[in-house]
Amino acid sequence: MYQEAALLLALLCVSSNVAVSAPIRDGLLPNGNFEIGPKPSQLKGSVVKERNAVAHWDMTGFVEYIKAQFFISINLRNA
Numbered sequence: 447m448y449q450e451a452a453l454l455l456a457l458l459c460v461s462s463n464v465a466v467s468a469p470i471r472d473g474l475l476p477n478g479n480f481e482i483g484p485k486p487s488q489l490k491g492s493v494v495k496e497r498n499a500v501a502h503w504d505m506t507g508f509v510e511y512i513k514a515q516f517f518i519s520i521n522l523r524n525a
Protein backbone atom coordinates (compact mmCIF):
# COMPACT_ATOMS: atom_id res chain seq x y z
CA MET A 447 0.00 0.00 0.00
CA TYR A 448 2.78 2.44 0.92
CA GLN A 449 4.69 1.69 -2.29
CA GLU A 450 1.56 2.26 -4.41
CA ALA A 451 0.91 5.60 -2.73
CA ALA A 452 4.54 6.67 -3.22
CA LEU A 453 4.44 5.64 -6.89
CA LEU A 454 1.18 7.53 -7.41
CA LEU A 455 2.62 10.63 -5.73
CA ALA A 456 5.79 10.43 -7.87
CA LEU A 457 3.75 10.09 -11.07
CA LEU A 458 1.57 13.02 -10.04
CA CYS A 459 4.62 15.22 -9.39
CA VAL A 460 6.25 14.30 -12.70
CA SER A 461 3.09 14.84 -14.73
CA SER A 462 2.34 18.20 -13.10
CA ASN A 463 5.91 19.38 -13.69
CA VAL A 464 5.70 18.50 -17.39
CA ALA A 465 2.35 20.26 -17.79
CA VAL A 466 3.48 23.46 -16.04
CA SER A 467 6.91 23.91 -17.60
CA ALA A 468 6.96 25.99 -20.76
CA PRO A 469 9.18 25.19 -23.73
CA ILE A 470 12.40 27.19 -23.94
CA ARG A 471 12.60 29.28 -27.08
CA ASP A 472 15.66 30.80 -28.70
CA GLY A 473 15.98 34.51 -27.91
CA LEU A 474 13.92 34.75 -24.73
CA LEU A 475 13.75 38.55 -24.92
CA PRO A 476 11.94 40.39 -27.70
CA ASN A 477 14.63 41.53 -30.13
CA GLY A 478 17.15 39.87 -27.78
CA ASN A 479 19.64 39.31 -30.58
CA PHE A 480 19.21 42.89 -31.85
CA GLU A 481 17.77 41.83 -35.21
CA ILE A 482 16.02 45.21 -35.42
CA GLY A 483 18.64 47.89 -34.91
CA PRO A 484 18.26 51.65 -34.67
CA LYS A 485 17.64 53.78 -37.74
CA PRO A 486 20.64 55.75 -39.01
CA SER A 487 18.86 58.96 -37.98
CA GLN A 488 18.86 57.70 -34.35
CA LEU A 489 22.64 57.32 -34.28
CA LYS A 490 25.43 59.84 -33.94
CA GLY A 491 28.34 57.84 -35.28
CA SER A 492 27.95 54.62 -33.30
CA VAL A 493 26.32 56.25 -30.24
CA VAL A 494 22.58 55.76 -29.83
CA LYS A 495 20.91 59.18 -29.39
CA GLU A 496 17.38 58.13 -28.42
CA ARG A 497 16.25 56.15 -25.40
CA ASN A 498 14.05 53.74 -27.38
CA ALA A 499 16.01 53.59 -30.65
CA VAL A 500 16.50 49.81 -30.49
CA ALA A 501 13.13 48.07 -30.80
CA HIS A 502 11.78 46.56 -27.53
CA TRP A 503 14.61 48.07 -25.46
CA ASP A 504 14.59 51.05 -23.10
CA MET A 505 18.13 52.31 -22.57
CA THR A 506 19.71 54.71 -20.12
CA GLY A 507 23.26 55.99 -20.09
CA PHE A 508 25.85 55.68 -22.83
CA VAL A 509 25.02 53.02 -25.43
CA GLU A 510 27.17 52.28 -28.44
CA TYR A 511 25.63 50.23 -31.25
CA ILE A 512 28.15 48.44 -33.44
CA LYS A 513 26.59 46.86 -36.49
CA ALA A 514 27.85 43.43 -37.50
CA GLN A 515 29.56 43.33 -40.86
CA PHE A 516 30.16 40.41 -43.15
CA PHE A 517 33.38 40.28 -45.15
CA ILE A 518 34.29 37.80 -47.86
CA SER A 519 37.95 37.01 -48.19
CA ILE A 520 39.15 35.25 -51.32
CA ASN A 521 42.58 33.68 -51.26
CA LEU A 522 43.93 33.38 -54.80
CA ARG A 523 47.13 31.43 -55.37
CA ASN A 524 49.32 31.42 -58.40
CA ALA A 525 49.35 27.91 -59.81
